[in-house]
Amino acid sequence: MRFNPARRREDKGTGRVLAFFGRFFAIFGIAAFISLFFLLLTLHRAINFEPPPLPQNILLTYKLPPDLYETNQKPSLRGPLLRPPTTLQEIVEAIDLAAYDNRVSGLVIHTGSSSYNLAQIQELRDAVRRFRAQGKPATLYAEGFGGMSAGMGSYYLASVFDEIWVQPMGFVSITGLRSEIPFLKGTLGKFGIAPDFDVRGKYKSAAETLTHTSMSAPHREMMESLLADLSGQIRDGIAENRGMTEDNVRKLIDNAPYSGSEAAASGLIDREEHYDLLIEAAKQAAGDDVRIIDLLGYGFSARVAREEKGMSGFLSQLLRDKAPKSAYRDKTKIALVYASGTIVSSRDATSFAPFAPMGAGNEPMFADRIASAIRSAANDDEIAAIVLRIDSPGGAPGAAEAIRRAVEFARNKEKIVVASMGNVAASGGYWAVVNADHIIAAPATLTGSIGVFAGKIVLDELWKKLDMRWDSISEGRHADMWSTQSHFSGTATERFSAMLDHIYDSFVTLVAEGRGMDKDEVEKIAQGRVWTGRQALDAGLVDSLGGLDAALQKALELAGFAPDEDVPVVHYPPRRSTLELIFKALTEGVSHAPQIISGTNTAMPFIPPEAAQIYHMWQLTQTASQPLLIAPALLFLKDF
Numbered sequence: 020m021r022f023n024p025a026r027r028r029e030d031k032g033t034g035r036v037l038a039f040f041g042r043f044f045a046i047f048g049i050a051a052f053i054s055l056f057f058l059l060l061t062l063h064r065a066i067n068f069e070p071p072p073l074p075q076n077i078l079l080t081y082k083l084p085p086d087l088y089e090t091n092q093k094p095s096l097r098g099p100l101l102r103p104p105t106t107l108q109e110i111v112e113a114i115d116l117a118a119y120d121n122r123v124s125g126l127v128i129h130t131g132s133s134s135y136n137l138a139q140i141q142e143l144r145d146a147v148r149r150f151r152a153q154g155k156p157a158t159l160y161a162e163g164f165g166g167m168s169a170g171m172g173s174y175y176l177a178s179v180f181d182e183i184w185v186q187p188m189g190f191v192s193i194t195g196l197r198s199e200i201p202f203l204k205g206t207l208g209k210f211g212i213a214p215d216f217d218v219r220g221k222y223k224s225a226a227e228t229l230t231h232t233s234m235s236a237p238h239r240e241m242m243e244s245l246l247a248d249l250s251g252q253i254r255d256g257i258a259e260n261r262g263m264t265e266d267n268v269r270k271l272i273d274n275a276p277y278s279g280s281e282a283a284a285s286g287l288i289d290r291e292e293h294y295d296l297l298i299e300a301a302k303q304a305a306g307d308d309v310r311i312i313d314l315l316g317y318g319f320s321a322r323v324a325r326e327e328k329g330m331s332g333f334l335s336q337l338l339r340d341k342a343p344k345s346a347y348r349d350k351t352k353i354a355l356v357y358a359s360g361t362i363v364s365s366r367d368a369t370s371f372a373p374f375a376p377m378g379a380g381n382e383p384m385f386a387d388r389i390a391s392a393i394r395s396a397a398n399d400d401e402i403a404a405i406v407l408r409i410d411s412p413g414g415a416p417g418a419a420e421a422i423r424r425a426v427e428f429a430r431n432k433e434k435i436v437v438a439s440m441g442n443v444a445a446s447g448g449y450w451a452v453v454n455a456d457h458i459i460a461a462p463a464t465l466t467g468s469i470g471v472f473a474g475k476i477v478l479d480e481l482w483k484k485l486d487m488r489w490d491s492i493s494e495g496r497h498a499d500m501w502s503t504q505s506h507f508s509g510t511a512t513e514r515f516s517a518m519l520d521h522i523y524d525s526f527v528t529l530v531a532e533g534r535g536m537d538k539d540e541v542e543k544i545a546q547g548r549v550w551t552g553r554q555a556l557d558a559g560l561v562d563s564l565g566g567l568d569a570a571l572q573k574a575l576e577l578a579g580f581a582p583d584e585d586v587p588v589v590h591y592p593p594r595r596s597t598l599e600l601i602f603k604a605l606t607e608g609v610s611h612a613p614q615i616i617s618g619t620n621t622a623m624p625f626i627p628p629e630a631a632q633i634y635h636m637w638q639l640t641q642t643a644s645q646p647l648l649i650a651p652a653l654l655f656l657k658d659f
Contacts, residue, residue, distance in 0.1 A: 073320055074310040077122050078301055081110070081314035082129040087139050089359040089410045089441055105315070107139055108567060113318030114146040115568070118153045120321065124305040126150060126157040126314070127297065128180070130173055136442040137249060137463030138552075140172055142566035144179040144256065149568075151181065158182045158301060160294050165192030165276065174287075175253045178260040182289040184297045185279045191287050192276035196250050198242055204232050211480030215506045217516060219523035220470025220547025229476075241548055245465070248551045252462050261286060351403040353574050354396035354591045358407060360384035362414025362447045364421065384411055386418035390425035392591040393436075397429035403586075404435035404574035407455065408567055413446030413468065416522050422451035423529070430454065435577045439570035440464045440561070445549055446471075449560070450526060453533035456577060458561040459570045460552030467560055469530055470547025471522045473515070478503045534559060 087107045117123040126147075135143075147157050159180040164170030170192045177183045185191065207214065207229065214229040224238040234242065254268045261268075263286065271285060279291040290297070302309050365387045396402045407426065413419070429436050438444075438452035440460040445468035452458060460466055482489060482504075489504055500511045507515050527545055531538045536559060544550075544558045555561045563569070571588065580586055 071320070073122055073312070073317070073324075074308075075122050076124055076306055076309045077117075077120075077317065078125050078127065078305050078309050078311050079117055079123060079314045079317055080127045080129070080298070080311055082131070083110075083133060085131065085133050087133075087135055089408065090357045107142060109315060109318065111142060111146045111566075111568065112322075113314050114150050116318055116321045117314070118150040118155065123155065123317075124309060125155060125301055127301050128157070128159045128314075129294065130159060130161050130176065133173060135172055135176070137172065137175075137252070138440075138442040138461035138566075140176045141252075141461045141463055142568075143176055145566055145568065147179050151179075156181045156301075156304070158184060158297065160184045160186075160297050161189065162186045163189030163191065163279075165194070166190050168192065169194045169196075171196060171253060175256055178257045183287070184290040184292055184294075185282065185288050186293060187279055187291050189279050189291075190276050191279070191282040193272050193287070194275045195272050196246055196253075198246055200234065200242075201228060202232050202234075203229055211478070211482075211484045213477040213480060213506070214474060215477050216472055216474030217507075217519055218470065218472040218547065219519045220468075220545060222549070223468070223470035223472050223547025226472050226474060237546075237548075244554070245549060245551060248554055249463055252551075252553065351578075351580075352399075352401050352587045352589050353571060353578070354399070354402045354405045355571075355588050356389065356392045356396065356405060356407050356591050358384050358389045358422065358451070359410040359441070362386055362411055362418045362422070362451065364415060364418040384414070384418075386414075386421040388592070390421045393422070393425035393429055396591045397425075397432040397434050402434060402589075403578040403580075404437065405429055405591075406437050406439055406567070406570050406574050406588075407452060408439045408441065408570070409444045409448055409452055410441030411445075411448035411451070412443050412465075413448050413450075416447060416450065416471065416526075419447035419450040423454055426452065426454045430456065435574055437570050437574045437577065439567050440466055440552065446547075450529065453530055455533075457563070457570075457573050459563050459565050459573060460555055460561040461566055462551065462553040462564050464552035464555070465549050466552060466555050467544065467550040467558070468547055469526050469541070469545035471519055471526065472547075473519060475501060475507075476503055477506055479505060530560075 084105045086104060087110070088104055089107060114126070117126065128147075151157055157180045159177045159182070161173065161177065161183070163185060164174040164177065166189075171194070174191065174193050204214070214226065216226040216230055218224075218226065221235075221237040222241045224235065224241070227235060227238055254265050254272070257263065258265045258268045263271075271287065277285065277287065279288065282288045283291050298311070302311070360383045363383045363385060365385050393405060393407065396405050426436050426438075435457075436455045438455035438458045440448075440452075440458070441464065442461075443465040444452065444460065445466050449466055449468065491499070491502075491504070493499055497511045497514065499505055500507070500515070527538055527541050530536070530545070531541045534541070540559075544560065550558055550560065552561060552564055556564055563573070572582065575582065575584065575586060
């Protein structure tokens with residue numbers, strides 16, 4: 020047989036390929052086996068998971084995040100391990116657990132720059148007040164309150180603590196509240212852009228940003244009333260907690276800002292020291308055996324210990340799904356439904372813009388999802404009551420009506436429905452909950468706004484300036500009614516006006532029926548006027564004041580439970596798990612852009628809140644397929 024060098028080289032090459040794949044699959048198999056081993060080990064440990072016992076003497080510490088949310092948000096690239104941002108109720112629940120835990124001897128909160136709204140601050144204050152009522156000391160530390168900006172909100176929160184410590188170079192800038200609202204009519208006119216809007220309700224000023232050059236008289240009256248009441252709430256809280264008179268607090272605000280030493284001399288703070296010295300002092304007061312534990316870490320461990328052990332108990336907290344104990348599964352429960360954001364009918368009814376929609380969260384509120392959750396809870400025989408937590412400036416009337424009808428459905432199923440208002444539950448947000456058995460608002464909640472506005476942006480003059488021409492063909496008398504090339508006119512104006520009349524009259528009628536009032540009575544407090552929660556209580560729009568804790572207690576009471584009865588609270592729909600949120604982020608985009616929060620200061624470094632409001636209003640008017648139930652000109656508390 021003759022020697023063939025080419026064939027030999029080919030055989031050697033084939034051998035090398037086969038050897039390579041052999042080694043590759045061998046290594047892959049070993050790696051897969053090791054991975055499977057550790058996965059099984061992890062599952063075994065999770066199934067048999069029991070949290071390590073907490074020490075018997077605990078000092079809780081926590082640094083407040085810059086933002087708080089009502090519901091779970093997309094994971095942020097700024098957060099650790101893509102963990103969703105902290106929610107308000109996580110902090111409140113942890114403080115409440117600690118209040119009745121004999122192992123907890125004290126609480127130290129460290130606060131920095133934040134954009135909390137007043138309603139959130141009041142819920143945190145209530146939680147700290149409950150903690151202190153158990154005889155436990157609570158201390159707050161801050162580098163300062165405001166500095167070169169107003170620190171009213173952060174100091175208002177601080178005032179409820181036993182002691183306030185400030186870093187030696189810190190300032191206390193409690194300089195008051197200020198509202199600033201932009202008006203674009205003149206600017207738009209220079210470009211040939213003409214807003215064409217109509218409203219029902221003289222206080223319904225949401226579109227005035229586009230249609231006016233300054234506040235109308237009713238708008239100014241309403242804003243002055245809101246600002247005066249919110250300022251009064253802050254002054255009253257500071258005076259009560261710091262042992263001062265309201266007049267003294269007013270004078271201190273008028274003479275601010277203060278250095279740390281000046282603030283200490285005036286009684287606004289207790290100590291001007293560094294954080295490490297505060298921790299040492301708190302440890303000495305608690306005893307030699309004290310252990311320092313993070314507040315949320317404590318809350319996690321305490322809740323897991325209270326749940327059933329193993330996979331269910333561990334994952335219910337890791338994934339933020341408050342599943343009840345197995346022993347509770349045959350007991351009656353309270354359903355908690357979160358409804359946050361601008362109300363739209365469904366995901367298909369909105370287009371997502373680069374910035375968050377105007378409202379309380381990162382996403383709109385999808386009425387079909389909220390209504391479905393309420394109906395599911397209503398159809399569950401184990402649910403005795405439903406607490407609907409709403410934080411919304413309003414939205415489309417049809418979407419708000421879908422939620423209201425679901426609330427009515429639940430009541431017809433003999434379920435108690437309690438509405439808990441967050442920062443804002445106005446216009447469409449109020450429409451949605453008007454049929455609840457009991458409505459609870461925070462004193463600083465913005466609510467009411469019983470009115471409607473609608474319109475369009477007319478661009479005809481803009482196109483002329485750009486030497487751009489449009490041609491059209493129409494079939495139908497009012498075919499051009501929604502065109503941006505012409506104003507409403509003739510019978511189209513009459514039909515447009517009739518639409519608004521119908522919506523406004525329906526709104527007033529629903530409020531009258533839901534609140535047991537005459538339509539004439541409702542008309543006096545309607546007209547699109549926004550009220551604080553405290554004002555709304557006097558007007559009869561809400562039944563009592565408080566936060567989510569108060570709403571849950573009221574639900575227990577109305578459902579016939581004893582105040583101290585251990586009744587599980589379950590979420591409808593179930594909270595998204597961390598894994599679900601990460602998957603959502605991967606498919607829809609991680610929330611890496613700063614968010615714009617309406618009604619407070621901005622979290623966006625390059626766009627002022629005034630520009631954000633203009634953008635949101637433009638977005639709403641350009642994309643809305645229905646008239647809008649939006650609270651007029653939500654407060655811009657300048658450097659709050």
